Amino acid sequence: MESLRHLIERFDHVAYAVEMIEDALPTLDLMGASFYDGADHVRNEFRWAQFKLPDGSKLEYLAPLTETSFLRRYLDTRGPGMHHITLKVTNLKAAAAICETQGFTVTGYSESEMWSELFIHPKSANGALIQLARWDYSHTLATTIESVLAGSVIDDT
Structure with missing residues (x-):
């Protein structure tokens, strides 16, 4: 069976859906996490913030910006x-082809110059939503968690 082994550059993060990112800050403080990046993804109606743990691994928190956001529906259901x-x-593209050839359900495929992604549906991945992504930038969008929480940083990828 062909695998994604030769295409996976690294594990990047675990993402959590929350009502408000502010609610996660005490837990992140407890774990010794430091703010890394974040912004409002206006087109998809959610706010995201990433934090680095002491070992360098990342946690991401997602919160809905509107009542029509996919994340609002997710939180209402789950x-x-x-x-x-x-x-x-x-x-x-190669990752999508391998997933589909192996019978995995691929959804949400989108490509742009800055950010490209797809998701492997949880029903074909043991109950977990898996995001495969490619990006060609190394800069961060935000300098402080306060600027993200204030809604002053926009992610237009």
């Missing part, structure tokens, strides 16, 4: 908790 894991890949 409540807060783990949303997805993200693996960085070197070639998204």
Whole structure:
């Protein structure tokens, strides 16, 4: 069976769906996490913030910005908790082809110059939503968690 082994660059993060990112800050403080990046993804109606743990691994928190956000529907149905894991890949098209050839359900495929992603549906991945993503930038969008929580940082990828 062909695998994604040669396409996976690294594990990137675990993402959690929450009502408000502010609610997660005490837990992140307890774990010794430091703010890494975040912004409002206006097109998809959610706010995201990433935090690094002392070992360098990342946690991401997602919160809905509107009542029509996919994340609002997710929280209304499932409540807060783990949303997805993200693996960085070197070639998204090749990853999609391998997943589909192996019978995995691929959804949410999108490509842009800055950010490209797809999701492996939880029903074909042991109950977990898996995001495969490719990006070609190394800068961060935000400098402080306060600027993200104030809604002053926009992610237009």
